[in-house]
Amino acid sequence: MESNESDAELAFYSAMSLLGLVDYSLDFAYKKYASMRARVEVHGKTIEARVSEGFRAAPQDAVMGLALNLLERVFHKNANAEYYARAYKSFIKRQSTAELDKSMRRKRTRTMNPAGKVYDLTEILANVKANYPPVFGDTTVVGIGWSQRLGRRVLGIHDEAHNIIAINSRLDDERVPRFFMEYLVYHELLHAKHGAKYERGASMQRRVHTKEFRDDEKRFAYLAEAEHWIKTRWPPR
Ligand SMILES: [Zn+2]
The missing domain is CATH 3.30.2010.10 (Metalloproteases ("zincins"), catalytic domain)
Incomplete structure (x- = not known):
């Protein structure tokens, strides 16, 4: 706090x-x-x-x-x-x-479906929570789903108004490795845990990753692989 x-x-x-x-x-x-x-x-x-x-x-x-x-x-x-x-x-x-942006996100998340062609987000979320009990404890989200309406460069968001995770449906693709999907869900779940913090004085839309957030993120087993993958392999050609 x-x-x-x-x-x-x-x-x-x-x-x-x-x-x-x-x-x-x-x-x-x-x-x-x-x-x-x-x-x-x-x-x-x-x-x-x-x-x-x-x-x-x-x-x-x-x-x-x-x-x-x-x-x-x-x-x-x-x-x-x-x-x-x-x-x-x-x-x-x-x-x-x-x-205004929050209420637009609200509309957007209403139509989300967690079961994709390649990945089932409900299963990934359950897995991530089961693999990292000390990180997430009783952190929970109301829902998770694929969204077709996130901007090209937005991979996922945690909507704090409804405590829902939305993942960009462009990632429901077999060229996206499983460890990356887990990383993304892990990252958004950390936003649910740590709450939304914004840079003071800057745009209200800019999320802050606090030191506590970063420390928790380092506990993800494939952090280096995930960061490397996003830099070199996405978007796919
Ligand atoms: Zn973030």
Whole structure:
């Protein structure tokens, strides 16, 4: 688990001091809202701020913009901090693009079938989990299947919205070795285990492979072979 909670709290304190709200105290908490929301209420000399979990991935400047936006409205003040307002707006814009992409993935995964012409993904998934009990423990996914709709260069994805693994159907091909299919399922299952982490400040779509993720990946028996194969043998000519 990673937490930037103190950073967001700090952003609210900075916004408060920028607006001259120096004699207020702050009661800050993240909330599991279904969408990107945030609210501020004033109770006596306490400012209560509740912010959607989704803002954990936001850059500091964007959270600062959010804090200013909320406080300016409640206190009818204006910090004239255009820079932070822009950072906030651009984060929200990226976020809604990411949401849109997620809902498209949702549609895409609905039609997936795990049994291919060459490989049965359900069987490969069961095998991978059985071969690496210390890595996966009780990590589980709701489903796995072949997808015809992944981009040419995307081999597989773990859709965290529905905890489903989708594998590019172009790989259901006898020229693709079994160890590579196992590697791919192993890799996507690690995403289910470690959760989605995104680079702060960068595109919301860029997945991060943490050190813990990489360490787990090194426990796969044919990692070197899989990495070599993808570099030299794919796509097939
Ligand atoms: Zn990955």
